[in-house]
Amino acid sequence: MTDTRNEHPLSLDHAAIWVEDMEKTVSFLTDVVGWRRHPMEIMVSDEDETTGGMEAVFVDANGFWLEMILPTSPGPGMDILKEKGDGAIIEINFDPGDYDAVLQDMKAKGIPMFNMDGSPLGEDGGVIKEGVVDEGDFEHTGQRIAYWSTELSRGTVVEIFEVIKGDELNLINQRDRQWEKESRQQQGLRMSHVSIVVADLESTAGFYTDVMGLKRHPMKLGIDAGSNEEIGGMKAAFIDAGGVWLELFQPVGPGPLMDLLNEKGDGHVAELCTEVDDLAAYYDEIKAKGVQMVGIDGTPLDDSEKYYVLDPYGEKIAYFPAEVSRGMTIEVIERGPRETSILHRRDDAWKD
Numbered sequence: 001m002t003d004t005r006n007e008h009p010l011s012l013d014h015a016a017i018w019v020e021d022m023e024k025t026v027s028f029l030t031d032v033v034g035w036r037r038h039p040m041e042i043m044v045s046d047e048d049e050t051t052g053g054m055e056a057v058f059v060d061a062n063g064f065w066l067e068m069i070l071p072t073s074p075g076p077g078m079d080i081l082k083e084k085g086d087g088a089i090i091e092i093n094f095d096p097g098d099y100d101a102v103l104q105d106m107k108a109k110g111i112p113m114f115n116m117d118g119s120p121l122g123e124d125g126g127v128i129k130e131g132v133v134d135e136g137d138f139e140h141t142g143q144r145i146a147y148w149s150t151e152l153s154r155g156t157v158v159e160i161f162e163v164i165k166g167d168e169l170n171l172i173n174q175r176d177r178q179w180e181k182e183s184r185q186q187q188g189l190r191m192s193h194v195s196i197v198v199a200d201l202e203s204t205a206g207f208y209t210d211v212m213g214l215k216r217h218p219m220k221l222g223i224d225a226g227s228n229e230e231i232g233g234m235k236a237a238f239i240d241a242g243g244v245w246l247e248l249f250q251p252v253g254p255g256p257l258m259d260l261l262n263e264k265g266d267g268h269v270a271e272l273c274t275e276v277d278d279l280a281a282y283y284d285e286i287k288a289k290g291v292q293m294v295g296i297d298g299t300p301l302d303d304s305e306k307y308y309v310l311d312p313y314g315e316k317i318a319y320f321p322a323e324v325s326r327g328m329t330i331e332v333i334e335r336g337p338r339e340t341s342i343l344h345r346r347d348d349a350w351k352d
Contacts, residue, residue, distance in 0.1 A: 009097055010160065010212055011242025013172070014058070014065035015194055015269065016091040017328060018081045022055065022070045025087065025326040029059050029066070032289055032324065034188040036060045040175055045129035046073040050115050053077070058175055060182070061272070064191040064244055065175075067093070076117040087327020089269040091157045092194060094212075094241070095172070099144060099162035100125070111211065113146040116159075121146050125162075132174055141169040152211065154204045155267020156196055189274040189282075192333060192343060193238065193245035197257065199266040201235055201250040208239045208246065215240045219346055225253045227311040231296055232257045238346055245346070247273065256297050271329045275343070279316045279334035280306045286320075293318040293332070307334070313342045 019025040029035045038058040046053035052075015059066045069090075071077035080090055096102040103125060106113055113121040116128070130143040144162040163172045198204040208214045217238040225233030232255015239246040251257035260270060276282045283293050283306040292300045295308050296319060307316040314336020319329065338344045 009242065010094040010102070010214065011097075012092060012194070012244040012246070013095045013161075014067045014093050015089050015272070016067045016069055016093055016159075018077075018084060018086070018088050018090050019068050019070050019326065020081065020086040021326070022057065022068060025068055025328075026057060026059060028324065028326055029061075029068075032286070032291060032320075033330070035062060035066075036182075038175060038179060040178055041133040042171060043131060043133055044077075048129040049075070050117050050119075050126075050128050051075055051077045060179070061274075062188065062190040066272075085327055087322070087325065087329075089194075089272070089328070091159050092241075092246070092269060093159045093161060095163055096160040099146075099160065102160060103146065111152065112149065114149060116145065116147065130171065131169075132171065141171075143171055148207075148211070150267065153207050153267060154198060154200070155265055156204075156269060158212075189276055189332065191244070192273045192275045193247045194241075194269060195247045195249060195271040195273050195331070197261050197264065197266075197268050197270045198248050198250050199261060201237060201248055204248050204267070205237050205239065208241075208248075214242070214246075217346060217350060219349060221342060223310070225255060229255070230308060231255055231310075240350070271331045273331045273333060275333050275335065277334065279318060279332060282332060283307065283318060291324050292321065294321045295319065298322065310336070310342075312340060314340045315342060 026037055030037055036059065038060060040058065042056040044051050044054040052071060053073035054077045055070045055072055057068050059068060069077065071081050084090060103113060115121060115126055125144045126146040127142050127144050131141045146160050148158050150157060164170045167173055205216055209216050217240065219238065221236040223231060223234045232251060233253040234249045234251050234257050236247055236249040239248065251261050286293055294300050298321065301307065301318060307318045309316055316334040318332050335341045335343045
């Protein structure tokens, strides 16, 4: 394969989630999960042909941003919501460090970049009419975004966005400046990784390493279907996306994971994977809020079996029911013993 590694480091900043009802979805994330809503409200003009009108807010997922997006007028954004449904994780969004340098690098290597609607990126570098709501008023300042083709990324929508140092009107600068005095929570759910189902593990991993320049964890990971009939077999790899992990997993053999690939397709962003120190206690806490945690197949768990144990790694796993999480798939994990745990082995081997 030709070496197309990007010389400019990219870091995963947030995941974009399309919603039908902003307040109900954010209420779940804040009141049930315990994460915090950023006060900034973002709008994209209804006149923007690239996206159509949209509203957005950020939620701090205990160290990782979720951008909740509500389409407000006909256009590509609304089309995505109708196709993918409420709570779908549509994009993973990267800060490229130097936006123009990445575009130039891709152009030099013959790799085209695109707008959100799939049209080729123009001379303006992908400007959309986006801005911040201030006391009810909205004036767009413009934001540049670009995408790799989903053919190259093997189905996943991967965005880069421009951050201009010193530009007080830049959306990301405004977000971070307003949040700089907020401390990250030490209790409750914290993000572990974003999980993506793939049809060909090596080809998909090659996009993130060879094109984007990210690093792949050397750990070999697989799940045996015979020991985990509730899940089915898979092989997986972790990609260090600038401090946040991506997990790529390829189902092998029948089971819910293969069903997911067949239903959603190659590159589907499947789950937000979170951690908690004591899953049994968390189960009780969530049940006290009137929510019954479920297994990977959506079957309710009960007080005698508050989680599923992943063999032979020892990770304990549970999920929020989709009707409560507004369509989002959020996995809750308690790490297994250090000598066998996937997450311990991943992090311990990456310390140097």
